Structures are given as C-alpha cells and as structure tokens.
Amino acid sequence: QLQLQESGPGLVKPSETLSLTCTVSGGSISSSSYYWGWIRQPPGKGLEWIGSIYYSGSTYYNPSLKSRVTISVDTSKNQFSLKLSSVTAADTAVYYCAREVVTFDYWGQGTLVTVSS
Amino acid sequence: DIQMTQSPSSLSASVGDRVTITCRASQGISNYLAWFQQKPGKAPKSLIYGASSLQSGVPSKFSGSGSGTDFTLTISSLQPEDFATYYCQQYNSYPRTFGGGTKVEIK
Numbered sequence: 001q002l003q004l005q006e007s008g009p010g011l012v013k014p015s016e017t018l019s020l021t022c023t024v025s026g027g028s029i030s031s032s033s034y035y036w037g038w039i040r041q042p043p044g045k046g047l048e049w050i051g052s053i054y055y056s057g058s059t060y061y062n063p064s065l066k067s068r069v070t071i072s073v074d075t076s077k078n079q080f081s082l083k084l085s086s087v088t089a090a091d092t093a094v095y096y097c098a099r100e101v102v103t104f105d106y107w108g109q110g111t112l113v114t115v116s117s
Numbered sequence: 118d119i120q121m122t123q124s125p126s127s128l129s130a131s132v133g134d135r136v137t138i139t140c141r142a143s144q145g146i147s148n149y150l151a152w153f154q155q156k157p158g159k160a161p162k163s164l165i166y167g168a169s170s171l172q173s174g175v176p177s178k179f180s181g182s183g184s185g186t187d188f189t190l191t192i193s194s195l196q197p198e199d200f201a202t203y204y205c206q207q208y209n210s211y212p213r214t215f216g217g218g219t220k221v222e223i224k
Contacts, residue, residue, distance in 0.1 A: 046215055046218045104153075105166075109159075
C-alpha cells in the first residue's frame with residue numbers, strides 16, 4: 001500500500017523559507033506513470049495546488065506562487081521536497097503531498113505549518 | 118487559470134436523502150474533473166475521476182456526471198459517514214484548480 005508522509009518544521013518565521021519533505025513508501029517515486037504534488041489548505045479554507053514534479057525533475061508550479069516555490073525530487077531517497085521562500089502569515093496552512101496520476105489519488109496526512117515570529 | 122465554482126457552498130440534509138452538488142468550470146475541461154471528500158482533520162479522499170469513474174473502493178452510492186463546463190456529484194442515499202466537505206478539481210490543464218467546497222451537514 002502506497003504511503004506518503006510529510007515532514008518538516010511546524011513553525012517558520014516571517015520572511016524565512018518553509019521547507020518540507022514528502023517520503024514515499026510502498027512504491028517507487030521513479031515510476032514513469034506519476035507526478036508528485038504539493039497542495040495546501042489554510043485553516044478553515046479550501047484547497048490550493050502549489051505544484052507538481054516528475055521523477056526526472058520536470059515541474060509545474062502555480063503561477064500565483066511560482067516566484068517563491070521550488071519543488072525537487074531525490075529518487076535515491078524516494079522523496080520529494082517543497083521550498084517556499086519569503087513566507088508571510090498568509091502561508092500558514094496544512095501542507096499535503098500527494099501522488100498525481102490523472103488526479104491526486106494518494107495523499108499524505110498533512111502537516112500544519114504556522115508562520116509566526 | 119480555469120476557475121471552478123461549486124454550489125451550494127453548504128447544505129443540510131437528512132440520512133437517506135439524495136444529495137446533488139454542482140461544479141462549473143470557467144472554460145471547457147472535457148471530462149477532466151475529479152471529486153474529493155474531506156472530513157475534519159483528515160486529508161482529502163479521491164472519490165471520482167474522469168467526471169464519472171469511481172476510484173477503487175468507493176461505494177456506488179456516489180456518482181458523477183457531466184462534461185465540458187457543468188458537472189454534478191450525487192450521493193444517492195446519504196449516510197452518517199457521508200457528512201463531510203466535497204471538492205471538485207480540474208486536471209485539464211495546469212495550474213490544477215479546486216472548487217471552493219461544499220459542506221454537507223446533518224439536518
């Protein structure tokens with residue numbers, strides 16, 4: 001059974017960089033069939049797609065965040081990562097990683113990241 | 118970007134009711150439409166892809182229809198475990214976009 005697990009700091013200071021990693025188990029991140037994505041959800045609000053990456057490193061980003069986002073993949077560790085720079089309180093959210101095949105079919109449990117000094 | 122608009126934003130229903138949620142895309146997306154269910158404190162769960170195809174393990178009380186710009190999710194007989202928030206999402210193009218959600222509450 002495929003499992004995804006987000007990890008990283010739960011508290012980030014304003015203007016700093018948010019860094020999260022998603023570890024994939026029960027399957028290979030290098031499969032040619034899948035993209036791997038990040039989605040976030042501010043408290044009490046809806047879902048926002050951040051970006052997706054292919055195992056080769058090809059990426060798609062949300063234009064609203066593109067200038068601040070970097071998604072990378074480490075196939076040797078079966079992980080992919082998110083970096084979001086210059087964060088503000090508006091970036092406070094639960095961050096999910098997910099497998100994208102057609103749509104997002106497997107999700108991590110999510111991790112709350114709070115931006116506060 | 119393709120905007121996804123769901124209606125209603127919330128609804129109250131009773132156990133056994135038939136419930137329909139609507140999702141409209143700002144431009145045609147063929148059938149590249151998915152539906153998710155989210156319960157409080159949990160990750161979204163994929164229910165439907167391709168507008169009408171059930172994900173493995175999803176009960177047949179859930180059904181989806183539509184093509185182009187207008188889509189519906191129907192729950193044929195609402196059960197206590199179905200009270201949740203439902204989201205549509207288009208995957209016709211990047212950026213992927215979600216509807217604002219429909220919260221289904223107990224009447």
